[in-house]
Amino acid sequence: MPFLTIYFTVLSAALGAVMGSFLNCWAQRYEAGEKYPRGRSRCPECGHTLSALELVPIFSWVFLRGRCRSCHKPISARYPITELLGAVIFAGIFLRFGVSPRTAELMILAGCLMLLSFIDYDTMILPNGPMLVALISWAAFLPTYEDWKRRALEGIVTALVLGGAILGISLLMDKLLNKESLGGGDVKLLALVGLYLGPWNSLLMIILACVIGLLFAIPSRGPSRQFPFGPAIALAAVVTALAGDAVIGWYMGLWGLS
Numbered sequence: 001m002p003f004l005t006i007y008f009t010v011l012s013a014a015l016g017a018v019m020g021s022f023l024n025c026w027a028q029r030y031e032a033g034e035k036y037p038r039g040r041s042r043c044p045e046c047g048h049t050l051s052a053l054e055l056v057p058i059f060s061w062v063f064l065r066g067r068c069r070s071c072h073k074p075i076s077a078r079y080p081i082t083e084l085l086g087a088v089i090f091a092g093i094f095l096r097f098g099v100s101p102r103t104a105e106l107m108i109l110a111g112c113l114m115l116l117s118f119i120d121y122d123t124m125i126l127p128n129g130p131m132l133v134a135l136i137s138w139a140a141f142l143p144t145y146e147d148w149k150r151r152a153l154e155g156i157v158t159a160l161v162l163g164g165a166i167l168g169i170s171l172l173m174d175k176l177l178n179k180e181s182l183g184g185g186d187v188k189l190l191a192l193v194g195l196y197l198g199p200w201n202s203l204l205m206i207i208l209a210c211v212i213g214l215l216f217a218i219p220s221r222g223p224s225r226q227f228p229f230g231p232a233i234a235l236a237a238v239v240t241a242l243a244g245d246a247v248i249g250w251y252m253g254l255w256g257l258s
């Protein structure tokens with residue numbers, strides 16, 4: 001691999017780790033009632049303000065062996081996991097799209113999806129703010145596509161059809177099961193990622209989201225326990241944005257269509 005590719009991949013991973021850390025912190029403060037994160041990071045147990053060395057994503061947690069330096073209480077593995085997730089996703093985006101508007105567009109989308117997932121995981125709520133940011137970003141990046149008219153048309157039709165179909169299915173399920181199956185936030189999120197992915201990749205995303213959703217649902221199985229579907233949709237959308245074209249190309253090739 002050329003030196004510059006390695007350099008930018010490492011840089012992307014570092015950016016992703018910092019974003020993962022920041023967005024996880026934002027989600028936790030959002031849950032606590034703060035709309036935006038303010039002030040320095042603290043240990044949730046003893047209030048010890050974290051020094052620069054304790055703020056390095058992933059590495060700090062590993063070197064502190066998952067414990068606060070001040071009170072020695074365990075620090076949730078959620079911190080390094082969200083940081084690692086951000087690093088892998090951002091590095092993957094750079095490796096797939098290189099130095100291009102696609103990389104910037106997907107990093108913004110991934111950031112919005114990570115924040116949505118972290119909040120949904122805690123609260124079962126998908127707030128509108130990050131979805132609005134992703135929507136504006138989609139429109140802002142349209143002119144960077146050569147066939148932008150086709151992308152706009154396909155995206156909007158996919159969003160409407162997908163959102164409408166899922167809304168219909170969830171209303172039907174609500175009637176049949178007599179309880180809420182999918183939240184309104186899930187429908188909005190599916191329409192949003194449909195806008196980005198277009199028709200074929202969206203089909204792939206739905207299948208993948210159901211598989212991931214089932215994997216999430218198995219450990220949280222219980223009489224009243226609901227599981228958030230947002231993280232499954234978000235993860236499926238990112239994977240499809242990175243690998244969907246390759247999978248579809250391979251599948252068409254099987255049938256001699258490409």
Ligand SMILES: [Zn+2]
Pocket residue numbers: 043044045046047048068069070071072073
């Ligand atoms: Zn502490």
